[in-house]
Amino acid sequence: MxxxxxxxxxxxxxxxxxxxxxxxxxxxxxxxxxxxxxxxxxxxxxxxxxxxxxxxxxxxxxxxxxxxxxxSRVTAAEAIAAALKHTPGTAVSADLDDDGAAAWEVTVVKGDGTEYDVRIAPDSGKVLGAQRDTDDDNDSDDRAELAAVKGAQTDAREAALAAAAKGTVTEVGIDDDNGAVVWTADTVKDGKRSEWKVAPDSGKVTQDRDED
Missing domain, CATH: 1.20.5 (Single alpha-helices involved in coiled-coils or other helix-helix interfaces)
Structure with a gap:
């Protein structure tokens, strides 16, 4: 038990x-x-x-x-015209710089190959200053692009005018498109940003599908 x-x-x-x-x-x-x-x-x-x-x-x-x-009350085309009047040469780009002190920055290449960044007041179109770009490499690609736009029927100002039909242009410049030199432009319309290609020979505007 x-x-x-x-x-x-x-x-x-x-x-x-x-x-x-x-x-x-x-x-x-x-x-x-x-x-x-x-x-x-x-x-x-x-x-x-x-x-x-x-x-x-x-x-x-x-x-x-x-x-x-x-x-900005000054358009890209007007900023380019003002920059070229101050610093004669070939305009290769224009950009509405908004890094705290908004201004158009237009890059101009003079006949001797030197580059200058010309700043344009966005409200009045007044030239704020021009500074030589000493950092530019000026390589063969740059020279080829410059030669292409020098002989083109559509310059930077005309490219900006053409792209303005699509919206407010905030930037325009030259670019390589599969071996061909074209103008490219950024626009803003109704709060939407778009990118465009402008043919240097005809000024025809087409949307840059690769970027969008």
């Missing part, structure tokens, strides 16, 4: 111990699942934050672009 009582006691203790271990094991599984869910939620939150940051950056760029446009 005593022997049966001892066996029963040991069996109950073993069952109790096993139940406790099982409970701890179940608790560990739940903790692991909870931790995994927490980590996943944290990663998702990080991804959302990164996406929000990217959207904020785009909004900031758009806001700066609109601010520069709102401050």
């Amino acid at each position: 005593k022997r049966n009582i001892v066996i029963a006691t040991l069996t109950a203790a073993a069952l109790a111990t096993g139940g406790t271990v099982a409970a701890f094991a179940a608790g560990d599984d739940e903790a692991t699942a909870t931790q995994r869910q927490t980590n996943t939620s944290a990663e998702a939150a990080t991804d959302r934050d990164d996406a929000d940051d990217s959207a904020d950056d785009r909004d900031d760029d758009a806001t700066e672009g609109r601010r520069a446009l709102s401050d």
Whole structure:
């Protein structure tokens, strides 16, 4: 009788111990699942934050672009004309710079090959200054592009005028398009930014699908 009582006691203790271990094991599984869910939620939150940051950056760029446009009463074509009057040569680009002090920056190449960056006030068209670009490499590609636009029927000012039919031009310049030199122009219309190609020979404007 005593022997049966001892066996029963040991069996109950073993069952109790096993139940406790099982409970701890179940608790560990739940903790692991909870931790995994927490980590996943944290990663998702990080991804959302990164996406929000990217959207904020785009909004900031758009806001700066609109601010520069709102401050500018001088068109790209007018800025190019003013720059060439001050610094004769061949205009190869014009950009509405909005890095804190909005101004048109027109790059002009003189007959001797030297480049000048001419800054034009966007509200009055007044020349703010001209600085020689000493960082330019003036490599063979640059010379080839310059030669192509020098002999073209459409210059930078005319390219800007052609692109203006698509919206407000914020930038115009020369570019290589699969081995052919073209004018490219950025425009803004109804808050949407678009990019265009302008043929140097005919002045025909086509949308730059590669960039869009």
